[in-house]
Amino acid sequence: MKRIVSFLARRIAGGVLTLWAIVTLTFLMYWSLSPEPGRFVYPFGIKVTPYQLHDGARRLGATRPKLTQYGDWWWHLLHADFGHMYTGATLNDNVLTTAPIGPQLYPAIRETLCILIGGAVLAVLISVPLGAIAGRRIGSTADKLISLGALVGVCTHPIVTGKLLTQWFGIDLHWLPIGGYCTFVKHAAPAGLGLPANYQPCGGPVDWAQSLILPWFTFAFLFLAIYTRMIRASVSESLHEDYVRTARAKGARERRVMARHVLPNASLRVLTMIGMDIGTALGVAVFVEFSYGFFGLARLSINAMTGDPSVEATDFPMLLAVVTVIALIVVIGNLVVDTLYAVVDPRTGAVDRPGRTKEIAAGVM
Amino acid sequence: MTAVELDAPRAAPRNAWRLTLGRFLSDRAAVASLVAFAFVLFASFAGGPIVSALVGHDGFQQFPYATHANLDPVGVWTRVPSTAQVRLDDYGNVLPPPKGSRTTLMVLGADGPLGRDEFIRVLDGGKASIEVGVFAVLISALIAVPLGCIAGFYGGVADAVISRLTEWVMAFPLIFFLVYATIHLTPVLRPIGWGHDIPAGVPMVALLIGVFTCFYPLRLVRAQLLTLRNAEFVDSARMVGSSGFRIIRKDLLPHLVPTLLVWGAVAVATDMLLEVGLSVIGVGVQASTATWGTLLAQTTGTIYNAGLGASDSAHHTTWHTIWPTVCILISVVSLNQLSESLRRAIEPWRRG
Numbered sequence: 001m002k003r004i005v006s007f008l009a010r011r012i013a014g015g016v017l018t019l020w021a022i023v024t025l026t027f028l029m030y031w032s033l034s035p036e037p038g039r040f041v042y043p044f045g046i047k048v049t050p051y052q053l054h055d056g057a058r059r060l061g062a063t064r065p066k067l068t069q070y071g072d073w074w075w076h077l078l079h080a081d082f083g084h085m086y087t088g089a090t091l092n093d094n095v096l097t098t099a100p101i102g103p104q105l106y107p108a109i110r111e112t113l114c115i116l117i118g119g120a121v122l123a124v125l126i127s128v129p130l131g132a133i134a135g136r137r138i139g140s141t142a143d144k145l146i147s148l149g150a151l152v153g154v155c156t157h158p159i160v161t162g163k164l165l166t167q168w169f170g171i172d173l174h175w176l177p178i179g180g181y182c183t184f185v186k187h188a189a190p191a192g193l194g195l196p197a198n199y200q201p202c203g204g205p206v207d208w209a210q211s212l213i214l215p216w217f218t219f220a221f222l223f224l225a226i227y228t229r230m231i232r233a234s235v236s237e238s239l240h241e242d243y244v245r246t247a248r249a250k251g252a253r254e255r256r257v258m259a260r261h262v263l264p265n266a267s268l269r270v271l272t273m274i275g276m277d278i279g280t281a282l283g284v285a286v287f288v289e290f291s292y293g294f295f296g297l298a299r300l301s302i303n304a305m306t307g308d309p310s311v312e313a314t315d316f317p318m319l320l321a322v323v324t325v326i327a328l329i330v331v332i333g334n335l336v337v338d339t340l341y342a343v344v345d346p347r348t349g350a351v352d353r354p355g356r357t358k359e360i361a362a363g364v365m
Numbered sequence: 366m367t368a369v370e371l372d373a374p375r376a377a378p379r380n381a382w383r384l385t386l387g388r389f390l391s392d393r394a395a396v397a398s399l400v401a402f403a404f405v406l407f408a409s410f411a412g413g414p415i416v417s418a419l420v421g422h423d424g425f426q427q428f429p430y431a432t433h434a435n436l437d438p439v440g441v442w443t444r445v446p447s448t449a450q451v452r453l454d455d456y457g458n459v460l461p462p463p464k465g466s467r468t469t470l471m472v473l474g475a476d477g478p479l480g481r482d483e484f485i486r487v488l489d490g491g492k493a494s495i496e497v498g499v500f501a502v503l504i505s506a507l508i509a510v511p512l513g514c515i516a517g518f519y520g521g522v523a524d525a526v527i528s529r530l531t532e533w534v535m536a537f538p539l540i541f542f543l544v545y546a547t548i549h550l551t552p553v554l555r556p557i558g559w560g561h562d563i564p565a566g567v568p569m570v571a572l573l574i575g576v577f578t579c580f581y582p583l584r585l586v587r588a589q590l591l592t593l594r595n596a597e598f599v600d601s602a603r604m605v606g607s608s609g610f611r612i613i614r615k616d617l618l619p620h621l622v623p624t625l626l627v628w629g630a631v632a633v634a635t636d637m638l639l640e641v642g643l644s645v646i647g648v649g650v651q652a653s654t655a656t657w658g659t660l661l662a663q664t665t666g667t668i669y670n671a672g673l674g675a676s677d678s679a680h681h682t683t684w685h686t687i688w689p690t691v692c693i694l695i696s697v698v699s700l701n702q703l704s705e706s707l708r709r710a711i712e713p714w715r716r717g
Contacts, residue, residue, distance in 0.1 A: 021533040033549040155697035157638050159645045160690045163665050167683050283538035287642065291665070302646060302668060305545050314548075323541070330536050 004342050011338050015331035022327040023320065027070055030316055037062040039313045040086040041096065059096045060086060062316075073320065082321040086313075087304075101321050104300065109325060111181045112296035114212055115285055116278075116329075119219030124270065127224045131231025131266070132258060138236050146228060153225025158284050162218045162291025169214060176214050180293040182207040211292075219288045223277065230273060234266040241265075268345055275337035278330050297322055388710040395706030401699035405692070409491030416485050420470045422447065424485035424655060430462055431471060431480030436680050438475035438483070444468040445475070473688060477663060478680045486655040487688050493564050493656035495696070497571045497640045498633035504575025505582055505632070506625060512579075513586025514613050518594050528587070531580045540642055542577050547648040555651065566650035570643060574636050581632070585624050593617055623711040630704035634697040641693065660689040 038056030042048050048056075057063050064072075076083050082105060084098035134146040170178035179202075186203035189195055202211070238244060239262065247261045286298035301322035304315040389395050417423045429451035431439050439445060446462035447469035454460050472484035516527040534542070550569065558565030593599065594617075602612045637657070643649030644658025647667025652659050664681040 018533055018536055021529075022537055025533070029545065151698055151701060152694065155634065155638075155694055155701060156690075157641050157661075157693065159641065159661065159665055160686065160693075163661075163686050164683070164690075167686070279536050279538050283540040286538075286540055287645065290645065290668075301541060302544055305541075305548055306648075306668060314545075319545075323537075326541070327537065334536075 007342060008335075008339065011335055015335055019324070019327050019331055023073070023324055024070075026320055026323050027066075027073075030314065030319075031066060033314075035062075035316065036313050037086055037316065040089045040315070041091050056091075059091070060089065060098070077324065082324075083317050085304075085318040085321075086315045087318065101318055104318075105321055105325065108296050108300045108322075111294050112282070112285055112289070112298065113329075114181070115215050115219055115288055115294070115296065116281055118212055118216045119288075120223070120274065120281070122216050123220040123223040123227055124274075126220065127227035127231060128263065128266075128270075130224075131228045132235055132263060134228065135232040135235025136239070136258070138232075143232070147232070150225040150228045150232075153221055154229065156221065158218055158222055158287040159291060161221050162214075162288060165214050165218055166291055177202075177207075177211055178214065178292055180211065181295070182211040184208045215288045215292050215294065218291060219281075219284060222284060223281070226277075227270060227273065230269060231266050234269050235262055238262050238265050264344075268341070271337055271341050271344065275334045275341075278333040282326055282329065297326060301326070385710050388713060389706060392706050392710065394702055395710065398699040398702035398706060401695060402703060405491065405696045405699065406495065408488055409495055412488040413485050413492065416472070416488060420472070420482070420485075422469050422482060422485075424482055424489050426481065428469070428471075428475065428480040429459075431475035431482075432478055432680075434459055436478040438477055438480065438680065438682075438685075439471060440474045441472070441684070443471050443474055445471055445480075474684075476660075476685065483685065483688065486660060487657075487692060489561075490655040490657045490660050490689060491692055491696070493567050493650065493654060494637050494640055494658065494693075495633075496563060496567050497574065497650075497656070498637040500568065500571035501575040501578065501636040501639075502629050502632045504572060505579035506629065508576065508579040509582035509586055510618075510621065510625075513583045514590060514617070516583070517587040517590025518609065518613055518617070520591075524587070527583065531583055534577075535580055539577055540639075540646075543573055543639065543643060544646055544648055546573050546577070547643060551648065564650065564654045564656075566654055567656075570640055570649050571636075574639050574643075578632065578636065578639070582625065582628055585628055586621055589621055589624055590617060593620055623707075627704050627708045627711065630700050630707060634700035634704075637693065637697060657689040657693050661686065 036053060036057070037060050038053035038058075039048065041056030041059060042052060054063070061069070061072075073083075082101040085101050085104075086098070089096060089098045130146050130150075134143040134150075137143055166178050169175045182202040182204075184203075184205060187201060189199050189201050244257060244261055247257050252260075282298065285296060286302065288294070289296045289299045301319060304318035304322060306314075413424065422428075427449065428445050428447065430446040430448065431443075433439065445468060446466045448462060448466060452460040452462065471482050473487065474483050475481060476483040476486055512527055516524040547569070550573070554569035554572065555566045557568045590613075598616060599612055602616050607615070640649055640656060641658040641661055644652075644656060644662045645665055645667060647662065649658055650656050652662065652667075664686045
């Protein structure tokens with residue numbers, strides 16, 4: 001028990017360190033690229049003087065000493081408050097109004113987490129049996145087919161999967177909607193937009209699931225392939241281990257050998273990989289969100305980076321908020337995986353986990 | 366006399382590389398992937414000029430008659446009038462071209478409302494994509510090998526700093542770093558290029574991808590050197606007075622070559638996929654330059670031109686997605702298999 005606690009304490013410390021490092025790196029990158037936040041204060045397209053630019057930056061608080069801004073950000077974060085964004089800042093009667101980040105950020109987190117968690121579950125559910133079938137008889141027809149499919153899956157860009165699934169199941173066959181995210185809870189139609197009286201905004205569990213099926217499969221396709229390859233290798237390795245031979249010698253049936261001796265061992269590796277792939281998964285989510293018109297974290301961060309296309313300036317508070325949330329997801333996800341690992345593996349804890357090598361092919365999405 | 370004759374065939378010295386080559390060539394998948402990638406290379410670098418010479422136009426020319434009246438491009442294997450001028454009547458309607466005007470062949474049809482040759486653009490796109498992949502791998506190897514050697518061989522503070530930095534960067538989705546850096550460096554770096562051979566934008570994308578992916582080979586090199594630095598041959602080199610730099614250069618670098626080869630083959634593939642990602646987001650190579658990424662981006666739409674039936678992407682068919690996809694698939698699959706086979710040939714004792 002004590003070992004687990006100290007192990008977790010070290011992991012949490014490491015996570016906080018990672019969070020700090022990512023936020024600091026973002027600050028450094030932003031400052032090194034000479035931003036012009038003052039541009040956001042004036043209507044886009046009008047010509048502004050250098051004085052106005054500086055004045056705008058001052059009103060947004062971007063001319064304060066850099067260390068003050070940095071400290072201020074952490075102070076806000078400790079209060080679970082992401083502050084206000086630059087986009088949509090308006091100057092009226094010498095008073096600057098800016099929109100808070102929260103109302104845009106929280107729905108985006110929800111959409112991304114829906115894709116990530118659902119897609120991950122789908123990937124694991126499909127890849128474990130496929131990997132087990134392929135790994136049990138290396139070189140059989142089933143193995144060859146599955147390996148070929150996995151190779152193609154690893155080499156397909158998620159945007160292509162997304163585009164083709166959209167085209168076939170959305171546009172050609174009309175089986176599934178492709179028009180973005182539907183909320184799980186049904187909301188009333190917004191008033192005052194002049195919508196027809198019988199207009200029903202999409203929402204509710206059924207619409208929610210339908211809107212997510214294609215994104216889940218798109219997301220899962222890549223990871224499915226990676227995990228199938230890994231489970232296949234793991235299963236084929238452990239079939240030669242002593243404990244499998246012992247189980248067979250004791251007369252255990254093949255099914256029991258797989259379920260009780262081979263697959264649990266493979267699951268440890270799957271768990272390790274899931275922890276390492278959370279960052280990758282968020283990168284893949286960019287393309288899933290793009291394909292299906294979702295407005296999740298990835299989309300939000302890329303919009304914040306490019307700013308409004310007409311300004312081409314970075315909405316720094318928004319970017320920082322999204323980056324922090326992404327780093328938090330990575331850190332917390334890793335923590336959960338580590339805890340699960342400590343629980344699942346009886347040798348637990350302080351020992352470094354095996355197989356911490358990442359498949360390069362998918363590592364850099 | 367007979368003894369000499371019997372010994373003769375056995376006496377030929379066989380070094381490790383030749384053995385590896387033999388193992389590689391006797392592997393069917395290895396040869397197949399090598400042939401496939403060689404074909405892709407040939408098609409991308411020589412295919413564009415050859416096809417241009419055969420059909421008499423290049424991938425930049427726009428043919429107004431290569432689109433239908435609603436701007437949908439013509440289909441596979443179509444002859445279109447080879448005029449750059451479109452004839453309009455007094456009301457602005459498009460008239461058929463004059464009788465007897467010369468035609469030119471579009472093998473895969475036109476690429477969209479602009480009416481360029483899709484086939485030549487796919488071939489030329491391969492050139493740019495492969496260049497991005499190869500240059501990016503070279504750049505990241507150039508960064509990774511010295512840093513990895515310092516971290517792995519000397520250890521200490523340098524190792525701690527480099528390893529931590531690697532861990533932090535790798536915990537975070539790479540595409541965000543890439544997009545952020547690309548957006549801000551585009552005005553400075555994108556014009557760099559060298560005619561049609563290295564299209565403008567390719568060096569920028571390759572540089573950025575190379576810099577941000579250098580952490581993978583860095584870890585590989587570091588891990589390799591960590592295991593090697595206490596080997597006996599390193600000790601003996603030290604004993605005869607070699608400096609650390611000389612040991613790395615003369616004794617350790619040759620050991621890195623197999624690892625880097627195996628990594629390099631996969632990394633070219635990955636970097637090509639990254640280029641696709643950047644182009645689809647809309648920040649990579651300029652959209653008018655053909656790469657497999659920009660060809661796909663035309664059909665999916667970018668952040669500046671949101672997909673799903675919006676303006677430009679409406680005039681593309683599924684085929685316009687499939688051509689570059691198939692090309693990417695062939696090259697990436699063959700590179701992956703090449704790397705796998707190389708690993709098997711270099712380390713035959715490791716199964717799987």
